[in-house]
Every structure is written in structure tokens, then in C-alpha cells.
Amino acid sequence: MAEHDLPRDTTRAAAAAGSGSGYMPGFGNDFETEALPGALPQGQNSPQKCNYGLYAEQLSGTAFTAPRGQNERTWCYRIRPSVHHTGRFAPVDLPYWKTAPNVLPNVTSLGQYRWDPIPVPDQDLTWLTGMRTMTTAGDVNIQVGMASHVYLVTQSMVDEYFFSADSELLVVPQEGRLRFCTELGIIDLEPREIAILPRGLVYRVEVLDGPCRGFVCENYGQKFDLPGRGPIGANCLANPRDFKCPVAAFEDRDGVRSRVVVKWCGQFHQSWIDHSPLDVVAWHGNYCAYKYDLRTYSPVGAILFDHPDPSIFTVLTAPSGQEGTANIDFVLFRERWMVAEHSFRPPWYHKNIMSELMGNIYGTYDAKPQGFAPGGISLHNCMLPHGPDRDAFEGASNADLRPHKLDNTMSFMFETRFPQHLTDYAAREAPMQPEYIEVWGRLEKKFDGTPGVK
Numbered sequence: 001m002a003e004h005d006l007p008r009d010t011t012r013a014a015a016a017a018g019s020g021s022g023y024m025p026g027f028g029n030d031f032e033t034e035a036l037p038g039a040l041p042q043g044q045n046s047p048q049k050c051n052y053g054l055y056a057e058q059l060s061g062t063a064f065t066a067p068r069g070q071n072e073r074t075w076c077y078r079i080r081p082s083v084h085h086t087g088r089f090a091p092v093d094l095p096y097w098k099t100a101p102n103v104l105p106n107v108t109s110l111g112q113y114r115w116d117p118i119p120v121p122d123q124d125l126t127w128l129t130g131m132r133t134m135t136t137a138g139d140v141n142i143q144v145g146m147a148s149h150v151y152l153v154t155q156s157m158v159d160e161y162f163f164s165a166d167s168e169l170l171v172v173p174q175e176g177r178l179r180f181c182t183e184l185g186i187i188d189l190e191p192r193e194i195a196i197l198p199r200g201l202v203y204r205v206e207v208l209d210g211p212c213r214g215f216v217c218e219n220y221g222q223k224f225d226l227p228g229r230g231p232i233g234a235n236c237l238a239n240p241r242d243f244k245c246p247v248a249a250f251e252d253r254d255g256v257r258s259r260v261v262v263k264w265c266g267q268f269h270q271s272w273i274d275h276s277p278l279d280v281v282a283w284h285g286n287y288c289a290y291k292y293d294l295r296t297y298s299p300v301g302a303i304l305f306d307h308p309d310p311s312i313f314t315v316l317t318a319p320s321g322q323e324g325t326a327n328i329d330f331v332l333f334r335e336r337w338m339v340a341e342h343s344f345r346p347p348w349y350h351k352n353i354m355s356e357l358m359g360n361i362y363g364t365y366d367a368k369p370q371g372f373a374p375g376g377i378s379l380h381n382c383m384l385p386h387g388p389d390r391d392a393f394e395g396a397s398n399a400d401l402r403p404h405k406l407d408n409t410m411s412f413m414f415e416t417r418f419p420q421h422l423t424d425y426a427a428r429e430a431p432m433q434p435e436y437i438e439v440w441g442r443l444e445k446k447f448d449g450t451p452g453v454k
Contacts, residue, residue: 022185022186022246022247022249023244023245023246023247023291024244024245024246024247025241025242025243025244025245026240026241026243026245027226027238027240027243027290028225028226028240028286029240029245029286030284030285030286031245031283031284031285031286031288032282032283032284033185033247033248033282033283033284034077034248034281034282034283035247035248035249035250035281035282036052036281036282038051038052039051039052039054039077039248039281039282040077040282040283040284041056041077045058045075046075050077051077052281054077054078054079054281054282055077055078055079055080055081056075056076056077057075057076057077057078057081057082058073058074058075058076059073059074059075059076059200059201059285059287060072060073060287061073061074061198061199061200061223061287062287072223072285072286072287073285073286073287074184074283074284074285074286074287074288075283075284075285076183076184076280076282076283077280077281077282077283078183078250078279078280078281079250079252079279079281080275080277080279082202082277084273085202085260085273085277086260086262086271086273087271087272087273088271089262089269089270089271090269090270090271091267091268091269091270092261092268092269092270093268094128094129094131094268096129096131096132096133096425097128097131097132097133097149097263097268098133098136098147098266098423098425099133099136099140099147099166099218099263099265099266100136100137100138100139100140100145100146100147100220100266100421101136101138101139101140101421102133102136102421102423103421104421104422104423104424104427107421107422107423107424107427108422108427109135109381109419109420109421109422110381110384111381111384111437112378112379112380112381112384112386112436112437113378113379113422113426113432113433113436114371114372114376114377114378114379114432114433114436115134115376115377115378115426115430115431115432115433116373116375116376116431116432116433117213117373117374117375117376117431118132118150118152118213118375118430118431119431120152120154120175120211120212120213121152123154124154124155125152125153125154125155126153126155126156126157126160126205127151127153127157127162127178127205128157128160128162128261130151130152130153130154131149131150131151131216132149132150132151132152132425132430133147133148133149133423133425133426134148134149134150134357134377134379134422134423134425134426134430135147135148135357135379135420135421135422135423135426136420136421136423137355137416137418137419137420137421138220138221138327138416138418139220140166140167140220140265140266141265143220143221144220144221144320144327144418145220145221145327145416145418146167146217146218146219146220146221146318146327146328146414146416146418147167147217147218147220148215148216148217148218148357148414148420149215149216149217149218150213150214150215150216150377150430151171151212151213151214151215151216152211152212152213153176153178153205153207153210153211153212153213154207154210154211154212155207155210156204156205156206156207157204157205157206159256159257159258159259160204160258160259160260160261161202161203161204161258161259161260161261161276161277161278162202162203162204162205162260162261162262162263163200163201163202163203163260163262163263164197164199164200164218164262164263165199165200165262165263165264165265166199166218166220166263166264166265166266167199167218167219167220167263168196168197168198168199168218168219168223168224169195169196169197169216169217169218169219170194170195170196170216170217170218170219170224170316170330171189171194171195171196171197171214171215171216172194172214172215172216172217172359172361172412173189173190173191173192173193173194173212173213173214174191174213174214174215174359174360174361174362174374174375175191175211175212175213175214175375176190176191176207176208176209176210176211176212176213176214177189177190177207177208177209177210177212178190178205178206178207178208178212178214179205179206179207179208180195180197180203180204180205180289181203181204181205181206181249181251181278182197182201182202182203182246182278182289183201183202183203183277183278183279183280184201184245184246184248184280184283184288184289185245185246185247185248185249185289186246186249187246187289187290187291188208188291189291190209191214191361191362192293192294192295192361192362192410193291193292193293193294194291194292194294194315194330195289195290195291195292196224196289196290196291196292196316197289198223198287198288198289199223201288201289202260202277202278203278203289204278213375215359215377215412215414217328217330217414219318219327219328220327221318221319221320221327221328222318222319222320222327223318224316224317224318224328224330225316225317225318225319226238226240226316226317227314227315227316227317227329232300235298236298236299236300237297237298237299237300237314237315238292238296238297238298238315238316239296239298242292242293242296243290243291243292244290244291244292245288245289245290246288246289246291248280248281248282248283249278250278250279250280250281251276251278251279252276252279253275253276254274254275255274255275256274256275256276257272257273257274258272258273258274258275258276258277259271259272260272260273260277292315294315294332294334294361294410295334297315297332297334299312299313299332299334299336300312301336301337302339302340302343303339303340304340304341305340305341305342305343306340306343307340307343307344307345307346307347307348310331310333310347310413311329311331313331313332313333314329314330314331315330315331315332316329316330317329317330320417322417325353325417326354326415326416326417327416327417327418328414328415328416329354329413329414329415329416330412330413330414330415331412331413331415332410332411332412333365333409333410333411333412333413334409334410335405335406335407335408335409335410336405336406337403337404337405337406338403338404338405338406339403339404340401341401342401343401344396344397345366345396345399345401346366346367346388346392346393346396347366347367347387347388348387348388349385349386349387349388350385350386350387351383351384351385351386352380352382352383353382353383353417354382354415354416354417355379355380355381355382355415355416355417355418355419355420356379356380356381356386356413356414356415357377357378357379357413357414357415357420358372358377358378358379358380358411358412358413358414359375359376359377359411359412359413359414360372360373360374360375360376360377360410360411361374361410361411361412362374362408362409362410363407363408363409363410363411364408364409365409365411366392366406366409367387367388367389367392368388368389368392368439369389369391369392369395370389370391370439371433371436371439372411378436379420379422381419381420382418382419382420387440389439389440389442390439390440390442390443390444393443
């Protein structure tokens with residue numbers, strides 16, 4: 001079939017081999033998928049002429065010479081090469097989406113902060129106009145650090161596309177359902193799932209069930225990977241087979257004026273084209289988008305005494321240049337059994353070199369049973385003390401230590417080695433809880449100089 005025989009306004013998707021679904025399982029796999037039979041070349045990457053009149057193009061997520069275990073690239077076979085998907089760029093203003101460095105002299109980031117859920121306003125907001133940056137860390141220009149955002153989406157992107165040259169995005173829905181129509185396939189996403197959208201991938205975001213609210217970790221550095229399990233061994237935590245990569249899907253749409261927005265070094269630019277850039281008919285490689293169901297995460301914890309470090313709950317980690325110290329960790333606190341004997345079971349009081357931004361997906365977080373609502377956020381910055389409030393401390397200190405299941409709970413943490421700086425929006429517009437610091441003010445002095453457990 002020649003290119004001109006294809007329909008002019010159509011979307012086609014492949015069926016995953018043997019499954020009938022739109023996803024292929026595995027993390028870091030070398031996938032191959034085609035939406036039309038024979039569109040994927042066999043035995044070589046760049047034939048003199050591709051079937052269907054397609055163009056061969058490589059999307060590289062790492063340097064060409066990265067070690068084999070870290071090297072990531074995908075070969076795409078598309079209706080038009082990407083150079084045809086942008087024209088001249090013009091600046092576009094997205095004032096609520098901020099990028100590091102974004103240190104404001106009139107905003108104090110030193111402190112322990114918490115916010116109520118940000119309400120979704122009664123207005124048309126897309127993935128781009130509804131992004132609200134809460135914190136930034138590091139420096140995008142040297143590809144270290146991150147930003148944390150809340151997205152508020154009520155409207156689908158129509159004839160509009162986006163990609164970030166700055167970062168990959170980790171998306172954590174809290175309300176509503178979204179569809180990410182990407183160059184490499186379609187991902188439908190709902191609460192209790194996450195998606196990873198790699199740097200440079202073009203996509204459009206549609207509302208399946210709105211309004212939509214959730215969290216985004218924007219990673220400027222090395223991409224997210226599964227953490228090493230060490231003594232845990234080969235199983236539990238996040239298993240590779242539970243990550244799902246979309247099968248090939250493409251749009252062949254001509255004569256439709258479309259906008260492409262690019263994020264580059266913290267600035268946004270737009271370009272206009274007359275077709276859809278989501279035109280990859282087949283692809284193979286290991287640089288792609290994923291989704292993951294957080295309900296498949298298998299936590300490992302204390303089965304005799306004491307509370308382990310929260311790093312035991314790491315789902316994904318983005319390494320830094322320093323071994324064992326992450327640029328970002330994505331940590332999940334989900335339902336689990338508490339069985340430790342003669343131990344204080346909630347997270348203990350501590351100060352940490354890492355800065356911790358937490359979000360509540362649903363339910364109650366055990367260390368803060370009051371005031372941390374689903375959709376809410378807290379920030380405990382580098383080397384600032386934090387821990388259970390008085391009610392949590394008293395409850396855990398005096399509880400009957402029978403086996404107990406923490407149920408109806410799912411919170412997460414974006415943890416980074418860099419201090420997180422508040423944006424002006426986080427400091428002045430978002431619903432900050434000014435009384436949050438007072439949750440520790442009710443802790444009582446129990447020391448009286450006499451021996452024995454009080």
C-alpha cells in the first residue's frame with residue numbers, strides 16, 4: 001500500500017502480540033511493534049527505502065556512547081520526519097510552569113509546609129495551561145534536579161501537541177482519567193497508576209473523565225530506573241513485568257492547523273504545522289513511555305522489630321553522579337501490614353539530607369492522621385526536622401502491638417538530594433496551611449530525670 005492510499009484522517013493502533021491489549025509488558029525491554037503489517041524493517045534499522053513510503057528516524061534518550069546497560073534509543077518509522085513537525089518558533093507564555101533555578105528572594109523555602117488540595121477551577125484548563133509548579137530544585141541547564149507540579153485539567157488538547165526537551169515527566173493522577181496520545185502509542189491513565197513520559201517524546205493529552213487533578217515530578221537529570229534490590233534479591237518492590245509500554249499507533253491527518261509547544265531550558269515556544277506529528281507507524285527500541293499500576297507494588301518491611309528507612313519503599317530512582325544518592329527517588333506508602341514487636345511503628349522523627357515532597361493520593365497517612373487530605377501536599381526540606389504529630393505519636397506509643405493492616409492509604413514522596421525552592425504560586429496562591437508547623441507544638445516534655453519508660 002502506498003502512502004497516498006492511506007486515509008487522510010485516521011488513527012490506527014496495533015494489537016499487542018498474543019494479548020489483544022494495547023500494551024506490552026516489561027521495564028527497559030527492547031520492544032518492537034507495528035500498526036501496519038510489514039512497516040517495521042527486519043534485519044536493519046535504516047533501509048534505503050522503507051515500506052509504505054515511511055521515513056526512518058532515531059530518537060536517542062542517552063549519548064550514543066553510553067554503556068550498553070544504560071544506552072537507550074528507539075527507531076521510528078514515520079509518515080514525515082520530525083524536522084517537518086516544527087517550523088519557526090515563537091515564545092509562548094505559560095506563567096505557572098516554572099523551571100529551576102527559580103530561587104526567589106522574597107519567598108522563604110526554609111520551613112515545613114503543607115497545602116490543602118488545590119481546587120480545580122471552573123475554567124478551561126489543558127495539560128499546559130493547568131500546570132502549577134510548587135517547587136523547583138537544581139538547575140535544568142546542567143541537567144540536575146527536578147520540579148514538582150500539580151496539574152489541573154478540565155479540557156482536552158485539540159490540534160495541540162507538546163514535548164519537553166528539558167526533562168522526563170512522572171505523572172501521578174489523583175482525580176479523573178487522562179489519555180496520553182504519544183508518538184509511540186496511547187496510554188490511558190487513572191488514579192493508582194503512574195506514567196513516565198520520556199524527554200523529547202511528542203504527545204497530546206485528552207480528558208477521558210474529568211475534571212482531572214494529579215501530581216507531576218519533572219526530572220531534569222538521568223532518567224528514572226528501577227532501584228537495585230540488594231539483599232532483597234530478585235523479587236518484590238516494583239517488578240519489571242508490571243510496567244506497560246503502548247503498542248504502535250499513528251494519526252494520518254492533513255490540512256489541520258496544529259500547534260506544537262516545546263519546553264526548552266525552562267522557556268516555552270510554539271510552532272504551527274498543518275498535520276499531526278503523531279505519525280509513527282512502527283518502532284523498535286528501548287526508549288519509550290510506560291504506565292505502571294501502583295497496586296502491583298509489593299512492599300517489603302519489618303517483620304520483627306523497628307521501622308526501616310523509607311527508602312525501602314522506592315518504586316523508581318533517578319541516579320545522580322554520587323553512588324547511592326539519588327537525583328530523585330519516587331517512594332510509595334501503600335496498604336501494608338504492621339507487625340513489628342516492641343517498636344514505634346510509624347515513621348520516626350528525623351532530619352535528612354534529602355528534601356521530601358509528599359502527596360496524598362487517597363486515604364489517611366499514618367504519621368499525619370489529621371489535615372493531610374487526598375490531593376494535599378507537604379514539603380519537608382533538606383535538614384529540617386519532621387515526624388509524627390502528637391496524636392500519631394501518642395497513638396503509636398500506647399497501641400496494643402497486635403498485627404495491624406494499614407488500609408485505605410496511598411501516599412507518595414518525591415525525594416531529591418537538592419533543596420526544593422517554593423514558587424511564588426506555592427507561597428502565595430496555593431492553599432497553604434499556616435498552622436501546619438503547630439502540629440508538633442503539642443508534643444509534651446515527658447523527661448523528669450527518673451529512670452523507667454514513661
